[in-house]
Amino acid sequence: MATGRTHRPATRSRGIPEATVARLPLYLRALTALSERSVPTVSSEELAAAAGVNSAKLRKDFSYLGSYGTRGVGYDVEYLVYQISRELGLTQDWPVVIVGIGNLGAALANYGGFASRGFRVAALIDADPAMAGRQVAGIVVQHSDDLEKIISDNGVSIGVITTPPGVAQQVCDRLVAAGVTSILNFAPTVLAVPDGVDVRKVDLSIELQILAFHEQRKAGEEHEGAVAPVAAHRDAGEQGPDGDVPAVMPA
Amino acid sequence: MATGRTHRPATRSRGIPEATVARLPLYLRALTALSERSVPTVSSEELAAAAGVNSAKLRKDFSYLGSYGTRGVGYDVEYLVYQISRELGLTQDWPVVIVGIGNLGAALANYGGFASRGFRVAALIDADPAMAGRQVAGIVVQHSDDLEKIISDNGVSIGVITTPPGVAQQVCDRLVAAGVTSILNFAPTVLAVPDGVDVRKVDLSIELQILAFHEQRKAGEEHEGAVAPVAAHRDAGEQGPDGDVPAVMPA
DNA sequence: CCCTGTGAAAGTGTTCACAGCT
DNA sequence: AGCTGTGAACACTTTCACAGGG
Numbered sequence: 001m002a003t004g005r006t007h008r009p010a011t012r013s014r015g016i017p018e019a020t021v022a023r024l025p026l027y028l029r030a031l032t033a034l035s036e037r038s039v040p041t042v043s044s045e046e047l048a049a050a051a052g053v054n055s056a057k058l059r060k061d062f063s064y065l066g067s068y069g070t071r072g073v074g075y076d077v078e079y080l081v082y083q084i085s086r087e088l089g090l091t092q093d094w095p096v097v098i099v100g101i102g103n104l105g106a107a108l109a110n111y112g113g114f115a116s117r118g119f120r121v122a123a124l125i126d127a128d129p130a131m132a133g134r135q136v137a138g139i140v141v142q143h144s145d146d147l148e149k150i151i152s153d154n155g156v157s158i159g160v161i162t163t164p165p166g167v168a169q170q171v172c173d174r175l176v177a178a179g180v181t182s183i184l185n186f187a188p189t190v191l192a193v194p195d196g197v198d199v200r201k202v203d204l205s206i207e208l209q210i211l212a213f214h215e216q217r218k219a220g221e222e223h224e225g226a227v228a229p230v231a232a233h234r235d236a237g238e239q240g241p242d243g244d245v246p247a248v249m250p251a
Numbered sequence: 252m253a254t255g256r257t258h259r260p261a262t263r264s265r266g267i268p269e270a271t272v273a274r275l276p277l278y279l280r281a282l283t284a285l286s287e288r289s290v291p292t293v294s295s296e297e298l299a300a301a302a303g304v305n306s307a308k309l310r311k312d313f314s315y316l317g318s319y320g321t322r323g324v325g326y327d328v329e330y331l332v333y334q335i336s337r338e339l340g341l342t343q344d345w346p347v348v349i350v351g352i353g354n355l356g357a358a359l360a361n362y363g364g365f366a367s368r369g370f371r372v373a374a375l376i377d378a379d380p381a382m383a384g385r386q387v388a389g390i391v392v393q394h395s396d397d398l399e400k401i402i403s404d405n406g407v408s409i410g411v412i413t414t415p416p417g418v419a420q421q422v423c424d425r426l427v428a429a430g431v432t433s434i435l436n437f438a439p440t441v442l443a444v445p446d447g448v449d450v451r452k453v454d455l456s457i458e459l460q461i462l463a464f465h466e467q468r469k470a471g472e473e474h475e476g477a478v479a480p481v482a483a484h485r486d487a488g489e490q491g492p493d494g495d496v497p498a499v500m501p502a
Numbered sequence: 503c504c505c506t507g508t509g510a511a512a513g514t515g516t517t518c519a520c521a522g523c524t
Numbered sequence: 525a526g527c528t529g530t531g532a533a534c535a536c537t538t539t540c541a542c543a544g545g546g
Contacts, residue, residue, distance in 0.1 A: 019515055025460040029439065043527065052441035055527095056517055063529055071528045072524045088460050089467030096459070103358035110354045113439055113456045118463065157466055158459065181469060182462040184455075188280065188364055190303035198465045200458050204435075205364045207451050208347070208409065209276040209339050211433040212369065214449050215408055216340030218432060270537060294505065306505095307539055314507055322506045323546040 016087070020061045026051045027058070028084045028117075034077050043074035085118075095122035095154045097180075099171050100163030101131055101141050104186055108162060109137040122154040127167070144171075151178035158182045165189040172199075267338070271312040277302045278309065279335045279368075285328050294325040336369075346373035346405045348431075350422050351414030352382055352392050355437055359413060360388035373405040378418070395422075402429035409433045416440045423450075 030050035034042055044062075048055040062068060062075070068083055069075045085091055096114075098105050101124050108114065109124055124141045126132065132143040142150060150156070159180040163171050168187035175183065176197055185191055185201045193199055281301035285293055295313075299306040313319060313326070319334055320326045336342055347365075349356050352375050359365065360375055375392045377383065383394040393401060401407070410431040412419050419438035426434065427448055436442055436452045444450055 017515070021464050022457070022461055024464070025454075025457040026441070028460075030441075044529095045527085050441070052443075054517080056519095057515090059528065060516080060530080067529070069528050070524070071522075072526050074527070087464070089463040090460065092467075094459075094463055094466070103361045104355075107354035107358040108455065111455060114459075117456055117460065119456070119459050158462055182466050184458050184462060190277070190281075190301070192303075196469070198462055200462060202453055202455070202458060203276075204359065204362060204453070205368055205370070206273070206276040207435050207453060208345075208365075208370050209279075209341065209368065210273055211409055211435060211449055211451060212340040212345055213272050213275070213338070215345070215433050216343075218447070268536075296505085305539080307541095308537090310506065311508080311538080318507070320506050321546070322544075323504050325505070 016064045020064050021088075023051070023053060023057075023061055024084050024088055026053070027061070028081065028088070028090075031077055031081045031084070035081055039077055041070075041074045041076055044069070047075065088118075090118035093118050093120050094158050095120050095156045096158045096160060097121075097123045097125055097150060097154070097156050097175075098160045098162060099125045099144065099147070099175070100161060100167075100187075101126040101136055102162065102164075105160075105162035106136050108160065108186075109139065119158075122156055123150045125150065127163075147171075147174055148178040151175065151180060156180060158184070160184045160186070161191075162186045267315045271315055272339075274302070274304065274308075274312055275335050275339055277304070278312070279332065279339070279341075282328055282332045282335070286332055290328055292321075292325045292327055295320070298326065339369075341369035344369050344371050345409050346371050346407045347409045347411060348372075348374045348376055348401060348405070348407050348426075349411045349413060350376045350395065350398070350426070351412060351438075352377040352387055353413065353415075356411075356413035357387050359411065359437075360390065370409075373407055374401045376401065378414075398422075398425055399429040402426065402431060407431060409435070411435045411437070412442075413437045 027047065030047055031042070033050070034047075044055040044059045048058040051058065059069075062080075065083060065087055068080055096119050098109055098121060101109070105124070105126070109121055114121060121137070121139060124136055124139050125144050125147055126141050127144040129143060131141050134141050151159075157180055159172075159175040159182070161168050161171055161175075161183060165187045168185065168189045169191060172183060172185070172191045172193065176193055181196060182198045183191065183193065183200070185199055186203075188203055188205060191199050191201075278298065281298055282293070284301070285298075295306040295310045299309040302309065310320075313331075316334060316338055319331055347370050349359055349372060352360070356375065356377070360372055365372060372388070372390060375387055375390050376395050376398055377392050378395040380394060382392050385392050402410075408431055410423075410426040410433070412422055412426075412434060414422050416438045419436065419440045420442060423434060423436070423442045423444065427444055432447060433449045434442065434444065434451070436450055437454075439454055439456060442450050442452075
């Protein structure tokens with residue numbers, strides 16, 4: 001009560017739910033595969049199976065984009081590929097920098113699926129002077145002294161951090177100061193960023209720990225009856241990094 | 252109506268919400284750091300800041316584990332570390348196999364945070380005969396012909412797939428047949444698994460596409476007023492792979 | 503008075519089931 | 525008849541706000 005303000009009336013008329021956005025790349029991948037096999041149309045049921053979701057969810061997701069299907073028929077594959085690509089902003093290409101060219105950074109630089117879909121590795125950056133000048137994945141590694149210049153010269157707005165955790169925050173700060181507004185963080189650290197900057201994290205050890213949690217449950221369920229009530233682990237067989245939306249520090 | 256069945260009355264009495272499970276590793280990491288600095292107790296406010304969440308969420312999360320805090324004081328760091336570790340099943344150690352020792356597989360094998368927290372790389376497996384026998388991260392790579400034997404000899408229940416997408420499903424099938432019940436999939440494919448097997452995926456290009464979506468919005472918002480109502484992008488600055496829970500195929 | 507633990511409210515996401523177009 | 529698009533029900537998650545123990 002008191003102040004009243006419900007913290008934003010949410011004028012969502014065109015706002016696509018975050019959960020839907022996270023699934024669009026999945027649909028796009030499935031559609032691209034169909035497109036390559038020259039399949040002209042696909043039903044929500046078929047596409048959902050290919051993307052590993054259920055068809056009601058898929059139809060609801062698409063309904064946020066508009067009415068792109070034809071009742072009694074399905075969706076036009078090419079048309080949907082285009083609409084989703086556009087919605088995701090993949091019709092333009094995004095120059096990306098990778099900072100921290102260790103094992104993981106090098107692996108990402110070499111990763112094919114990177115360049116394929118609208119993303120271009122504009123530069124590789126590392127703090128080690130011995131690294132600078134070397135080629136990784138056909139790209140010359142540059143020294144981090146030039147980070148700011150590299151970002152602005154290439155108009156980079158997406159940065160990938162694959163540094164050791166100890167320096168991730170300062171690299172992040174420099175990227176943001178130089179104009180980067182989206183960060184994909186592979187370092188096991190919580191990054192503090194100012195408002196308006198998006199951070200997504202990919203964390204191997206968190207994923208493993210979540211698996212271990214469920215694994216432990218399974219072991220306990222084997223022949224049970226005592227303490228912990230079984231059930232619980234209802235929808236096994238689902239996949240995808242889910243839940244988890246830690247808020248960011250006040251900056 | 253008709254059949255009535257509400258699809259499971261949900262006997263949840265000890266079931267920890269999935270969203271909470273996904274955050275426990277985050278808390279554990281923050282607590283471990285405090286522990287190393289010999290900090291004896293911490294308030295929900297402080298710990299929440301360190302983990303990048305808000306304190307109400309953290310308290311609610313901990314309430315699912317039990318009442319481990321002291322009112323007026325906070326939480327005992329060591330005690331919480333232990334409780335969360337136990338809840339996540341990290342008091343035992345989990346042998347893990349990595350299948351597909353390319354750039355990414357090798358990078359993961361070398362990744363330190365792996366072994367640190369209850370996980371041990373029990374074997375590296377690759378289909379390339381030229382790879383077999385070589386050492387990666389101090390571990391001899393074994394040929395995939397022996398996959399089943401390796402799994403059962405080592406009692407492996409968690410498998411990491413870093414193969415090319417084309418063979419990911421068949422590798423997955425073999426892992427599952429050999430007894431693996433948790434899979435961390437880095438290949439950009441939707442894996443079909445039988446009931447009772449957990450799959451989590453880590454997908455670089457999906458993460459980038461989600462960032463691109465928001466990035467595009469920001470660009471559009473710069474000087475707006477016309478079509479799309481601004482607002483929408485409320486809580487910028489959040490981080491973490493969220494949303495996304497694709498169901499699995501019927502297998 | 504401080505800080506945890508938690509009901510209750512609000513917000514977000516998923517599923518159902520069917521109206522309505524082709 | 526078949527399949528999309530969607531309101532409405534349900535389920536899950538987050539946030540609020542405060543009771544109550546230390």
